[in-house]
Amino acid sequence: MCGYGTGFAATPMGNANSLATAPAGISYAALINKFTNHEWDNGSWRKSAGVSVQATAENLAAFRAGTLVSTVDGRLHTVTSVKTVGTSLSVFMQGAPLDGAVIGYPNRLRAVGSAPVDTGVIPVVTAALINKFTNHEWDNGSWRKTAGVSVQATAENLAAFRAGTLVRTADDRLHTVSSVKTVGANLSVFMQGAPLDGTVVGYPNRLRAVGSAPVEPPPADENPGATPEVSPASPAALINKFTNHEWDNGSWRKSAGVSVQATAENLASFQVGASVVLADGQVRTITEVRKVGSNLTVLMDGPVLDGTLVGYPNRLSVLDPAAQQPALPEASRPPQEDARERISLVGVNLSGAGFGSSVLPGKHGTNYIYPSESYYQKYAGQGLNLVRLPFLWERIQPALDSELNAAELARLVQSLDFAHKHGVKVILDLHNYYRYYGKLIGSPEVPIASFADVWRRIAQQVSEHPAVSGYGLMNEPYGTNGLWPEAAMAASQAIRQIDPEHWIYVAGDRYSSAWHWPKYNARLVDDPWMRDPRNNLVYEAHMYLDRDTSGMYYDTTETFAPTLGIDRARPFVDWLKENGLRGYIGEFGVPAYAADAIDAMDNLLGYLRENCIPLTYWAAGPWWGDYVLALDVKSGEDRPQLPVLKKHAAAPSSCTSIGPLQ
Template sequence: MLVKKTVCTRNMLLSAALLAAAIGLSQIQVAQAATAKATAAAQQTIATTAKVNDFTSPQWLKGSWRQSAGLSIPATAANKAAFRKGAQIRTADGQIRTIKVIYFSGAHMSVMLSGATLNASKNGHPKTISALGTTPVAGVPPPATSGNQAASSSAHSTAINNYTNNDWLNGVWRKSAGFSIPSSSANRSAFKVGSSVKLADGQARKINAVYVSGKNMSVMLSGAALSGKLGYPNKLFSATSSSAPVAPAAPSKPATPAPGPVTSQPATGSSMTTALNAFNGGDFVNGVYNTSKFVGISVKATAENKAAFHKGAKIRFFGGEVRTIKLIYHSGGNMTVMVDGGAINGKAVGYPRTVSVSSTSFSNTSPSVDSTPAAGNAAPANPINLVGINLAGAEFGTDVRLPGVYLKQYIYPGEADFKRYAERNLKLVRLPFRWERIQPRVNGELNSAELRRMLTTLDHAKKYNMQVILDMHNYYRYYGKMIGTNEVPVSAFADAWRRIAQQVANHPAVYGYGLMNEPHTTNGKWPAAALAAAKSIRSVDAKNWVVVAGDRWSSAFHWQSYNTQLVKDAWMRDPSNNLMFEAHLYFDKDYSGYYTNRYEQYDPMIGVVRAKPFVEWLSRYRLRGFIGEHGAPDFSPSAVVAMDNLLKYLGQNCIPSTYWAAGPWWGDYALSLDVKSGKPRPQLPILQKHAANKSCGAVGPLR
């Protein structure tokens, strides 16, 4: 059957990506079937003939699969009927082969055969293959069933959700027997009360209860609690039971697992948002398909996505661009959505970003913001900058004798750094510096050269309308001596801040004074030191924020255990004093931000969980908060997703944050937004997305 040249061209363009996405292709086991002679084949009835597609790519040569025996042909109704598993085909050079597996990919089908890899020059495009009738061919054995081919009566199976937190271990409920799985329509049909399930270790259990929570469902089973070893990445198998289930005691209802970041179900006529696939290679860049003739995206082929993404629907990319869907290609568990218009930059709008889809249209082309205003629906007249960065460099060089040499051991960020981030709409800056450099002697004058560098840096910020929090990056120490000792009395700490405030208080770029970065092991003396420094600043500057960090490295998660005394003095709770309390938050196991385990997987809501103790403390005392440091490494997509959810939560509470880190001299540091290699930073689009949130008119949480 002939196909148009334009279809063949599309096949060539799409083949590598679509077939790579087809599940199980790499598991094809080439059967060792005998090849019949051409004379025997001539006696066989031909059911239909199909022209081989013109695919040539790293995986294909003239429509012939390079890795094992297989040909690609159009998926017409006639071809679907004739080319089936177990049927026999005749190649252009007269060989008789048995069809082992069929893979459908949009308008095309891959026919995988028994025997050795085919000679593309003899059997590929523009040759044809013929599907033979049912009369047996001499010398060709009947097709053998693949050992990993499921029988028609086999149970439905599903992936187990990858949840690990206080209630879940690898998607297994810790308190009683149960699993968390996606609440797809197939799973809801298969996993019902009274049905039986088979676990990865062969156990059979009865389903006692099912709890559906958004896009996930908890399947509670009879028997004792299960081992987390049976959870993710194993599968759960289900088969409907014909016998009445045993009636055990009702299991405890599990807490709702953290929702996944992938999709949100839209109401009729509304839009929904879904994550792009992390596809790279061939014609894909970060899940964006881009060739000279076709552009599109790859997303999961979930039931929700299948319903939402259809021809004629609109999709909106990060950044606001709206396109119309022209074609859909389904390939295993994924779908390629082809759209109108010109080239799409996958590095700018691809994974880990999301796209929105609507059956009608979008009210505007501005990027969607996943944050809800904390109070009221009207946009504030003067919205605050909710998302910013740490522009590092002036605190560098602590491994040498302080103060160190400027431009050799440390540097201040330059005008280009401020310009770059102003253009990215990240206009809130935390500027780390060292106390020893700005004031080399206790109670002494400020160093004039260092003060000029700081003021010049503030001038750069002013030029680009940016706000700066000056961060004394000293960990509650001065030349290694703790504040509150005879060598470094609290009064000296207060004196340093008074002198700095006198020099910068009227500078338009100054937004606040970060009293101290990550105080730790302070022997309970930090509250008194913070109070003294804050009052010292207030004697000079009554308007700009005084930013008060917490003890225990300012950990948001541990805040309530270490900082109850921080607001013991009523002065620290007085809203007229313009105080903002600063916490830090990282996702790794030890809360440090070093991310030493490159293979650690992070719960998507871990950032929210770690932020809540701090936010709840602020709400209880009606105080205002700031996350001065948070960060995700570029090698961990799950950490980037967790950061996305964290920023959404902070935005809902009107709590600003600054990402760690940006600025010169970072080399290829995994958390940095500026790296020597210049490779794309997956953290950046998430920050920009939430920086677009202009729903807050004041620092929160607002209650």
């Protein structure tokens, strides 16, 4: 698999020629067995974190409870138990199930040493995917002028790659980081030495953080220029040891904040507006400080912190921009990247408010429910910061052409508040299937003008809310008597009278099926207004992989080809390209029991990313019970669809707007 297996090669510790380049401590590696069935995926256990290796004497000696092991993705895990099964040895570890497509056969499990006993945090050896840039300044994400590469500016990468860090490139060479610079959503990591060969070390390879650089100077041939001077460490304060109903290891349970001693140095260092670095590498901005007796409460932006990760005995450090970003020589400065905001390409449907359509208006908390803040926090933490939020027309506006229901509007706005608090953008989805109390839009009972009216009123209330991504006009129109194009344009133009900026998501007829899109939606863009890219229209398709495209997955024995998702999406994507339009997959889901369907989803998401087309997975949120497509189920177990979504949410992308617009 591209990008894996090129670093951390097992090196015999007795080989004197290898010691200079081998990461310290890696002493033994075992080939993972080749099992794939309902319980195993390339030798990776599907139910919890674990792999199977041969039960040789060496493996029995190397892999024991408490051993620290490294998987091929560069992550460290602590072994919790081992079990001999015939000629094989099952090695179980802490954490969620591993992705066998990434770490399984023909890769190896490496015994690193004993797990640290002074902390519950499992250390991570970061392996960052190099970005895919090729232009006059970059070659596959490798800087042409001096040694350097570009990776995503995630919290993990910001923590791992710092001046002085020792890193390994795909050609198995070690380099010392001389400086780093954040440029938009990316992190330029500069190293000592001559420019790197992007065809060898660039995308799709990875840059691996090995450890601290040795104190002795590097060889002359790897230090042709002076290393930029690194400023002294910034102030850092020990987090207090409080654990009670309000504090978790000195981390405030109600909002993002920690407690430190109110020393003169801390009072001077922690000021509103300053950037601080937490123990897990996150960078936050201080919003407020409060002196409480001999302690100082430092409040920050963003979601609540996990005290088990960032609390006592860790420290809060002030990020000094001048210290962290030393000036670079002109020849070493990275290019100025596109300043436009990178779009979110992977998200979820947070259902609940669209439930109970047979009981209208119904009772909140009994027949339907808006998702709590915890769901926004959860998926933002997974990197899925785009949410499609279904709700019902009859509840937000119980009578046509009337004022919006105040209680329902308050619930909707509260959801937007939750989203904004956790950095999530929301698509407001009117989940009505082209109907109002069962009557078709465009019928005498429900005029098209009334459909436009409700969207005008909603836009008036929420258009200035910072969490709004846009307006999803209608979920899965069907049986529209050919009137959907007229209704869609009327609602879109009503919104544009209020809000000229946010996206308008225009669903397709015939349940918005991507596979059937060209046949049923040719007339949707007959009017030039619906083709004008300045109107910020995004066409929304839905797709599922079962035989009848319904998403019901009645046949549990059905199999799914690896390219099935791409094949189902292609008619819609080709239509967008032919018409120079933007697109979005509003719903897509696969059953948890079908590993081949999850593989097809993996391939689909890669295809959509290439075309800058976002997708929101169906579904997440409360009240799903044991629904096979859901990410949140009654048991609380981790669902196998989630790692694929997280993988693609974190994948590098050059998309600066929704596409494809060809």
